[in-house]
Amino acid sequence: MWDRASIELELMSNRRALRALWSDPLRKIRTLDSFSKTEEDGGFDLCAAARCVADPELKRSLELHAADERRHAELFRTRASELRALTAELTQPTQDTLRAYDLARGRSSSEQDAHGFFTAGLCDELGEVAYVAMLHVAEQRAAALFADHHAAVDDDKTRAIFAEILNDEKFHISYTGNFLKRWKREGRAGEVKAALRRAKGSRFIGAWKRFGARSAGSFGRVVLWILYWTLLLPFGLIAKRRVAPGGWRARPMTTAVDPLRSQYG
Amino acid sequence: MKILGVSAFGDGSGAGLVCDGQAIAAADEARFTRRPGESGLPRRAVRFCLAQAGLTARDVDAWVFYEKPLRRFERVLAGQMSAFPRSSTTFGRELFTWLGDRMWQKTQLASEFGIEADRVRFTEHHAAHAASAFFLSPFDEAAILCVDGAGEWATTSLARGSGTKIEMLSEIHHPHSLGLASRAVARYLGFSAPGGESNVPMLAAYGEPRFVGDMRRFVRVASDGHYELDHRAFSSDLDGGLVCGPAWTELFGAARLPTDPIQLAAGERRHADVAASFQLVLEETLLALVRELHRRVPTRGLCLCGELANNTALVARIAEEGPYAELFLPPDCGDAGAALGAALYAHNVTEPGRRATPLFDPYLGETVPREARVSGEEIVLEDARIDRIVNALADGRTVGWVRGRCESGPRSLGRRVLLADPRRAETALHVSRSITRREEFVPYSPAVTAERASEFFDIPSSAHWPVRLRQILLRSKPAAQRAAPAAIHVDGRAAAHVVDSALDPAFHRLLTRFGERTGAPLLLSTTFGPRGEPAVRSERDAQSLFERSALDLLVVEDRVYARS
Numbered sequence: 001m002w003d004r005a006s007i008e009l010e011l012m013s014n015r016r017a018l019r020a021l022w023s024d025p026l027r028k029i030r031t032l033d034s035f036s037k038t039e040e041d042g043g044f045d046l047c048a049a050a051r052c053v054a055d056p057e058l059k060r061s062l063e064l065h066a067a068d069e070r071r072h073a074e075l076f077r078t079r080a081s082e083l084r085a086l087t088a089e090l091t092q093p094t095q096d097t098l099r100a101y102d103l104a105r106g107r108s109s110s111e112q113d114a115h116g117f118f119t120a121g122l123c124d125e126l127g128e129v130a131y132v133a134m135l136h137v138a139e140q141r142a143a144a145l146f147a148d149h150h151a152a153v154d155d156d157k158t159r160a161i162f163a164e165i166l167n168d169e170k171f172h173i174s175y176t177g178n179f180l181k182r183w184k185r186e187g188r189a190g191e192v193k194a195a196l197r198r199a200k201g202s203r204f205i206g207a208w209k210r211f212g213a214r215s216a217g218s219f220g221r222v223v224l225w226i227l228y229w230t231l232l233l234p235f236g237l238i239a240k241r242r243v244a245p246g247g248w249r250a251r252p253m254t255t256a257v258d259p260l261r262s263q264y265g
Numbered sequence: 266m267k268i269l270g271v272s273a274f275g276d277g278s279g280a281g282l283v284c285d286g287q288a289i290a291a292a293d294e295a296r297f298t299r300r301p302g303e304s305g306l307p308r309r310a311v312r313f314c315l316a317q318a319g320l321t322a323r324d325v326d327a328w329v330f331y332e333k334p335l336r337r338f339e340r341v342l343a344g345q346m347s348a349f350p351r352s353s354t355t356f357g358r359e360l361f362t363w364l365g366d367r368m369w370q371k372t373q374l375a376s377e378f379g380i381e382a383d384r385v386r387f388t389e390h391h392a393a394h395a396a397s398a399f400f401l402s403p404f405d406e407a408a409i410l411c412v413d414g415a416g417e418w419a420t421t422s423l424a425r426g427s428g429t430k431i432e433m434l435s436e437i438h439h440p441h442s443l444g445l446a447s448r449a450v451a452r453y454l455g456f457s458a459p460g461g462e463s464n465v466p467m468l469a470a471y472g473e474p475r476f477v478g479d480m481r482r483f484v485r486v487a488s489d490g491h492y493e494l495d496h497r498a499f500s501s502d503l504d505g506g507l508v509c510g511p512a513w514t515e516l517f518g519a520a521r522l523p524t525d526p527i528q529l530a531a532g533e534r535r536h537a538d539v540a541a542s543f544q545l546v547l548e549e550t551l552l553a554l555v556r557e558l559h560r561r562v563p564t565r566g567l568c569l570c571g572e573l574a575n576n577t578a579l580v581a582r583i584a585e586e587g588p589y590a591e592l593f594l595p596p597d598c599g600d601a602g603a604a605l606g607a608a609l610y611a612h613n614v615t616e617p618g619r620r621a622t623p624l625f626d627p628y629l630g631e632t633v634p635r636e637a638r639v640s641g642e643e644i645v646l647e648d649a650r651i652d653r654i655v656n657a658l659a660d661g662r663t664v665g666w667v668r669g670r671c672e673s674g675p676r677s678l679g680r681r682v683l684l685a686d687p688r689r690a691e692t693a694l695h696v697s698r699s700i701t702r703r704e705e706f707v708p709y710s711p712a713v714t715a716e717r718a719s720e721f722f723d724i725p726s727s728a729h730w731p732v733r734l735r736q737i738l739l740r741s742k743p744a745a746q747r748a749a750p751a752a753i754h755v756d757g758r759a760a761a762h763v764v765d766s767a768l769d770p771a772f773h774r775l776l777t778r779f780g781e782r783t784g785a786p787l788l789l790s791t792t793f794g795p796r797g798e799p800a801v802r803s804e805r806d807a808q809s810l811f812e813r814s815a816l817d818l819l820v821v822e823d824r825v826y827a828r829s
Contacts, residue, residue: 037298044309070805077299081797220365221357228356236349244347246493248435249419260327260386260614263371264335 018152029083032158036076043069049123049131058128061175065135068168075161082157126195129183133195136176137203143169266616267324269314270393270608271374272331272600273306274367276414276459276572279597280310281605281629282318282325283612286621288401290317291629291673293601295799299806302459306377307604313631322378327615331600331607332390334370336417338363340439341505348501355503388607390416391424391571392431394598397606398568399426400613401624402593403730408562410554413571413600414444415505421492421554421571425562429613429620434561441494443550444572445507446484449499450543453509454536455521458797460675466578466738467707469544470756471529472537479516480546490557492550527706547573548582559588566591570606574598575675577760581738584725593730596627597674605629605673626768627678627734630671633822634803641824647771650820655778658686658788662817663700665793667807668771669822671800676736677792678762679712679772681800683816687711687749687789696789699815702796710736711745711752712762712790714776721745721787722761732763748785762790 021027046066050059123131143166150162180192228236259265270281273294281291290313295301297309315322345352345359352359366373375382388396394411409424409431420442423434439445451461454468483498500510509520517539521527528534555567567589574580575598584592595602609621644650654664664684672678683700685692687709697705713721715733722739724732731737739761741753753759766773780786793807794800801807804821811819811826819826 033300040298041308044312074805074809084797217361217365220361224357224360225353228353232346232356233349236346236352239343239346240349242347244438244440244496246437246441246491247487248489248491249438250435251433260329260388260611263333263387264339265333 018148022153025083029080032076032080036073036080039069039076040073043073052123053128058179065172072165075164079158079161129188129191130195130198132176132179133192134199136173136180137196137199139169139172139176141203143173266326266612267320268327268329268608268611269311269325270329270331270604270606271307271311272604272607274304275600276304277302277600278304278307279601279604280307280314281608282314283608283621284318286612286619288605288624288629290314291602291605292631293597296630296671296802299798301797301799308377311378322380326384327386327611328374328380328384329386329388329607329611330370330374331388331393331603333387333417334367338368340418344501344505348503352503386611388610391419391422391436392433392610393603393606394570395422395424395426395431396610397595397602398570398593399431400609400621401595402566402568403623404566404593406564407566407568408558408564408589409568409570410558411571412443412551412573414448415439415442420444423558423561426568429617437491440501440507441492443492443547446494446499447547447573449507449509453520454540455523455525457523463575464704464707465540466544466576468537469541470754471706472534472541474542474545475538476517476542477545480542483513484546484550486550486553490553527704529706544578548579551579551583552586555583555587565589566593568593570595570598572599577736577738580731584728584731584737590727591729592727594735596672596734602673627672628670628680629673632670633667636804641826643823644825645823650823650825651771651775651778653825654775654818654820655782657818658684658779659782661686663696665807665811665816665819667793667801667821674735675799677790677800678735679764679769681793683791683793685789687751687787688783690750692751692789701791708754708759709752709789709791710760710762711749712764712776712788714773714780714786715763715765717786718761718763721748732761733765733768736760736762745787749787749789752789
């Protein structure tokens, strides 16, 4: 129930936006970049997980999965580079810092995230059952999202990438599911169920948080726009008249007790 | 004490680790994300630094962010207000970004890396840059000049380094910024990608500085060395940067679009002439700053840092004509390199009795991530591999060579390098068209052994350190023009990499053997990476470039891939 609700919640806000996203050249590039980054992150984490699990079969599967993620990252990155070359004049450096903000925090307002809550080093902290459960749920979600992107994307080359990745996702869902089944058979059913419940719950919370962040973002910008034209208007008029002074400036004396702790002085 | 420096949300992002005053690891996040100018939180670079030292995030005593976020926010707010009412479209977005995210660096770093917020510290942006130069230098006392885009408010800083202390003396504030002006001119000339500024001095070599009189009016230099930008020529782009304004385009004509071809035929070199004029004004302005600094801090050594120190022509002019006897530049002068500076600064503040160890090895980056499934031939003996490379090069083939820990900074110092025989001038064109696919006017660099470098190039006495730890533009002698025409620029200069046997014995041996075969230990060398991306990171990246290009031979550590 949680699983379906969280996917629906995520997709509800996505579906309407997907076509607009893929028809905008800049957002298309940034989304592909964002996917590339998430997939590469996934590759790193899976490599780390493969190093810490004892079961050789699971280790091998995680290594293969990591290789897939790295390949996906390269596919997305190459496609983004191709599109960037076609729209060079649109990708001005002024966009970079904002793009970096979006990507780094994974709280994008206009781009899409692939695996969402996929956090580094979880295998160490959670153990292999919880990790694989989390992976299983994440891959199901990614497959659902990529299927939507596959349907919405407006060019054949990018669609072919999604098709290839969707095919790999089947393997990822299947091998993680098989391990969970095997552990259930081996008498760890309770542990597996609890891990799946936690993973789905945390994904629902993540989806809810992202939905909230997007809504708050839109609302915040409206409030700031109103502030700009009311409260800040006189300050703006004064600042506009001021000419930026040149010349050497003496260094301001810091008043902070421990300057390294201060975020200002 | 273990200190990790972090830089992000500026013109680059990276991490640098200092343990007991020793620089252990440093990495630019762009190497991992493969996006030049990457400025997101450097998660992968941090992970690499920790793994390199065998540490976890909790083992690190202090995490140091390379700027003071609240002071930078003050500048952003003032910039938005002074652009009223044009800024109405950007104000909400900018403030939302700051209020929702960048103001909370402390908690952000803490939650991202799972550490206590109490361990997070902050240095000033230019202090981090200054530390990355001075504390890595061999000087006990030195003058420090930092020139970059913009940190909090400062765009240019004069400082004095002495023992374990850096004293910031004076600064010039935003929007008067040579770094931002350089970027604006690079964009005007059609180099809009991050790092496009490095193309300007290369294009300048084709032009005549016929606009220099007008340009001096736009960048006015005072008798005390400070400079001011004319806001009609350089206007705000509302994101804290500058763009070439109406007064500029009125005098120098329309901007070149990135997709337009670069005109280099006689009579059509307007953009090259603009580049030459701006480069000349930039050099004059920097020299005025250096002379003022020398008046205030008359030491032997000068440490140069900040983004503008990546302009190799600028550094060469200071080395040739500046008043300082010795120069030092950190391997990475940009914001990514400032992460290591932030850690070094914090080390010297928290342990004032123990100065950080000078840097004699610029190879602080990651080793090559290998591929499990391989098709290449394994050659275990290094000498046999070198022989194989020398034979291929002498036969006119191109070679990609990837090995060991990678260099800090954007330029190749031999660890992720593309090599070719420079004896035939057309080699450069072949490499540009079939492998790197970069602009044909951008020259390649020569690599040369340290012992024989002075046979081929005029090396200013002050450039002893820069030629070993990074590339610097040198005037070539006739011997170099005969032996390596493919690696010499049209103005007779070359950004040479002088290879020291102590620093990189394998590369030195390769050059020596090539010299034994051909008479000159010189090779065409350039960063091994696809166009628009940093140098290759992993064996997979290298293989991918090998497959997509006309490269003849690829050597990754002990594995050799030859084109059948």
